[in-house]
Amino acid sequence: MQRTAPKLGTPDRPLGWLGVNYWSRTGGPFMWRHYDGAVVGEELAVLKAHGITLTRSFLHWPDFHPEPERLDPRMLERYDDFLDRHLAAGMTTVPTFLVGHMSGQNWDPAWREGREVFADEWFTARQAWYVAECAKRWKDHPAVAGWLLSNEIPIYADWRSRGIGTLDHRDVTRWARTLTGALRATGARQPVSLGDGAWGLETTGADNGFRIRELAGLIDFHGPHVYRMEDDPVRQHLGAAFTCELLGIGGKPVVLEEFGVTSDYTSEENAAHYYRQTLHHTLLAGATGWIPWNNTDYDALADQEPYLHHPFEMHFGLTDHQGRPKRQLHEVADFAAVLERTGFPRLHRPDTALTLIVSSYLEKEYPFTQPEDAAAVLSVTRQAYVAAREADLPIGVAREADGLPADSALYLLPSAKQLTAPSWRELRAHAARGATVYASYFSGAHGTQRGPWWPGLDETFGVVKQLRYGLTHRIEDEELRMVFRQDFGDLRAGEELRFAVSGTAHSRAYLPVVPDGAEVVAEDAHGRPALLRHRTGRGQLVLCTYPLEHMAAETREVNPEPTWRLYAALAAEAGALPPVTVPDGRVVTGELAHEDGRRFVWFLSQHPGPLTVRPRVREGRLTGLDGEQVTEVALDAYGVLVAERVR
Numbered sequence: 001m002q003r004t005a006p007k008l009g010t011p012d013r014p015l016g017w018l019g020v021n022y023w024s025r026t027g028g029p030f031m032w033r034h035y036d037g038a039v040v041g042e043e044l045a046v047l048k049a050h051g052i053t054l055t056r057s058f059l060h061w062p063d064f065h066p067e068p069e070r071l072d073p074r075m076l077e078r079y080d081d082f083l084d085r086h087l088a089a090g091m092t093t094v095p096t097f098l099v100g101h102m103s104g105q106n107w108d109p110a111w112r113e114g115r116e117v118f119a120d121e122w123f124t125a126r127q128a129w130y131v132a133e134c135a136k137r138w139k140d141h142p143a144v145a146g147w148l149l150s151n152e153i154p155i156y157a158d159w160r161s162r163g164i165g166t167l168d169h170r171d172v173t174r175w176a177r178t179l180t181g182a183l184r185a186t187g188a189r190q191p192v193s194l195g196d197g198a199w200g201l202e203t204t205g206a207d208n209g210f211r212i213r214e215l216a217g218l219i220d221f222h223g224p225h226v227y228r229m230e231d232d233p234v235r236q237h238l239g240a241a242f243t244c245e246l247l248g249i250g251g252k253p254v255v256l257e258e259f260g261v262t263s264d265y266t267s268e269e270n271a272a273h274y275y276r277q278t279l280h281h282t283l284l285a286g287a288t289g290w291i292p293w294n295n296t297d298y299d300a301l302a303d304q305e306p307y308l309h310h311p312f313e314m315h316f317g318l319t320d321h322q323g324r325p326k327r328q329l330h331e332v333a334d335f336a337a338v339l340e341r342t343g344f345p346r347l348h349r350p351d352t353a354l355t356l357i358v359s360s361y362l363e364k365e366y367p368f369t370q371p372e373d374a375a376a377v378l379s380v381t382r383q384a385y386v387a388a389r390e391a392d393l394p395i396g397v398a399r400e401a402d403g404l405p406a407d408s409a410l411y412l413l414p415s416a417k418q419l420t421a422p423s424w425r426e427l428r429a430h431a432a433r434g435a436t437v438y439a440s441y442f443s444g445a446h447g448t449q450r451g452p453w454w455p456g457l458d459e460t461f462g463v464v465k466q467l468r469y470g471l472t473h474r475i476e477d478e479e480l481r482m483v484f485r486q487d488f489g490d491l492r493a494g495e496e497l498r499f500a501v502s503g504t505a506h507s508r509a510y511l512p513v514v515p516d517g518a519e520v521v522a523e524d525a526h527g528r529p530a531l532l533r534h535r536t537g538r539g540q541l542v543l544c545t546y547p548l549e550h551m552a553a554e555t556r557e558v559n560p561e562p563t564w565r566l567y568a569a570l571a572a573e574a575g576a577l578p579p580v581t582v583p584d585g586r587v588v589t590g591e592l593a594h595e596d597g598r599r600f601v602w603f604l605s606q607h608p609g610p611l612t613v614r615p616r617v618r619e620g621r622l623t624g625l626d627g628e629q630v631t632e633v634a635l636d637a638y639g640v641l642v643a644e645r646v647r
Contacts, residue, residue, distance in 0.1 A: 001396040001405040003349040005286035006253045008146075008191055008221060014345040017145070017255060017289030018336055019054030020047060022093070025296045025321055028304065029060050029102045035078040037085060043295060044089040046319060050329050051336025054092050054145055056257070056291050057082065058099045062109050065130045076137065083143040092145035094291075095138065096195055097131050101156035104310035117157040118171040118209070127175075128182035139188040147188065148195035148257075149179050152225065154208045162199070167209025173218075180218045191220035195257070198224040202363045202399075203246045205374030213363075216250030221289070223257030226278075234386055234559035234606045237277035237638075238588075241285035242385045245397040246358070248286070255289030256282050263297070263315040263326070272327035273638040279335045280604055280640050281389075284590035286349055292332065297321040338642055341625050342600050347592045352394045353409035353576040356384055360400040361418045372446045373418060376550070380442070383553035383563075384414035390564035390585040390606075393571055394578050409435055410574035412567065414549035415442035418453045428460055432537030436574040440544035441511035443472050445504050452511070461543040462517030462534030472509035475501050480546055481525040482562075488521050488531075489569025497522075497562040502554035503547065511545040518543070531566075542570065560585030560606065579619040580645060587613050587635065591645065599645040605635040620647040 009015035027034040115123040154163030200210040230236040297317035318329035362377040388395040480499040522531035622630040
């Protein structure tokens with residue numbers, strides 16, 4: 001399976017963006033009213049000194065577009081100066097046009113008068129005119145790196161619902177086509193995207209009108225905004241990476257357009273950990289750009305909206321309100337140094353034989369299904385991604401809606417209530433030609449059509465199911481003990497894995513089966529089959545009778561939990577172990593390849609204290625970036641080390 005990581009720029013001149021979302025401390029969203037070019041120059045100098053070469057800048061819509069057919073010349077001239085100062089600093093910027101939402105408040109142009117943002121033709125035409133006039137003025141300025149139409153405009157259009165269930169995707173797509181067309185008609189050649197946050201159906205399971213598949217043909221890069229609230233540190237660290245993986249749609253680059261932390265929610269030490277983890281994990285997940293939120297704190301603006309009512313929004317800065325670097329900025333500088341040392345624009349993700357399947361029930365609105373179905377697909381697949389990365393597997397994320405790759409050695413189908421009938425037929429065929437197919441049972445999180453939508457379950461897995469119609473078999477134990485009856489991968493007969501049990505009244509259920517051609521690999525504490533193998537053709541189908549990934553997804557602070565051991569064993573069974581692994585789920589590894597043949601290996605600790613591990617290197621040997629041989633990897637709390645694998 002090909003794991004894409006397309007770059008901005010051109011094949012002969014690929015680019016990576018390392019930037020920051022920017023409002024000057026002179027006014028935040030009102031900086032253009034109080035513009036101070038000297039302060040802007042100071043702020044840019046601090047950012048550039050720490051490896052940041054790009055900003056995402058914002059044209060506060062009511063200020064720049066005060067009347068339907070007039071732009072404010074003072075604002076335009078101030079932005080001219082802003083661009084010139086970027087050029088002088090050796091930096092570029094991405095102008096963002098329709099800034100009606102910002103940091104917890106919406107601001108309308110005075111002349112909107114309640115018109116629909118996307119459906120009103122006249123209002124859409126005024127937006128297109130505004131975008132085109134600005135693009136005409138700045139399209140040839142060398143400091144312009146790209147364009148963004150808006151900032152989180154689903155919230156601006158309907159802040160109560162965030163657009164979910166209220167915005168019509170047809171209106172949104174017409175709007176996007178009109179505005180991108182108006183910009184391109186000016187001759188602007190820089191990459192363009194929407195600035196909506198990539199919160200559409202395909203990444204969240206909830207339809208806010210911004211359907212990523214429909215919009216992919218109109219934009220040049222995907223721009224996710226990720227601010228997860230989690231109950232597990234490892235899921236938090238890998239959350240943005242999983243979103244980047246889900247955005248492998250249309251072959252477009254992925255720029256992590258917004259992420260960050262407010263210092264009001266976290267210590268500076270933990271903020272640095274979060275930045276480090278997010279930057280490096282998303283790099284391994286295929287991101288080609290990073291624009292954290294944001295450049296500075298705004299303590300001097302405490303009496304100004306939006307900060308007076310959203311005071312935590314004052315403290316997302318990489319610098320404090322006096323321009324002094326915070327630890328987050330030092331993390332960005334360290335990351336910039338790694339990108340430089342490894343030649344990032346020429347790096348790519350090696351192909352993989354390991355596939356994680358995302359059920360099409362995440363994004364396809366099949367008739368008579370429930371919203372909880374999509375939510376469950378997202379949560380279990382994200383948790384499976386975490387477990388696969390803890391097992392150091394270079395997992396490829398494949399959407400059922402796009403068709404399953406035919407060249408994988410291992411297919412993971414985690415806690416899957418629903419998959420289409422043709423996909424099940426295809427998986428059986430992949431097993432027959434030599435692949436290992438793993439699936440874990442899941443009855444679903446709600447009571448509507450509760451049970452596995454698996455056609456031919458018995459024949460597929462070599463069992464006879466003992467289910468009763470309309471009823472579940474509740475897991476009564478507080479812990480699942482899985483005892484192996486035979487060797488499986490690197491798991492030895494007699495070894496025991498223990499899993500936390502969780503779930504709803506509907507989902508806390510196991511699948512009772514009697515083997516009928518399958519061999520029992522592991523049993524639960526009651527002697528019931530917990531893991532079975534059904535050999536078919538040249539391959540095998542592996543059934544787990546417990547919803548391991550769902551139970552873990554529903555458990556606080558659970559990772560690393562033993563599913564990573566099972567996934568590592570499955571990869572070994574499939575003959576697809578990666579070149580470098582670590583026998584400790586608290587350290588995640590990943591590899592990127594340079595076009596000149598060099599291979600770089602990342603080690604990322606998920607542990608809150610110092611940790612030393614000995615990597616297993618199956619191909620070649622490891623050296624540090626300084627050339628010294630690496631046999632042990634010592635990591636600080638949530639630390640990172642990058643080595644080179646020399647063949």
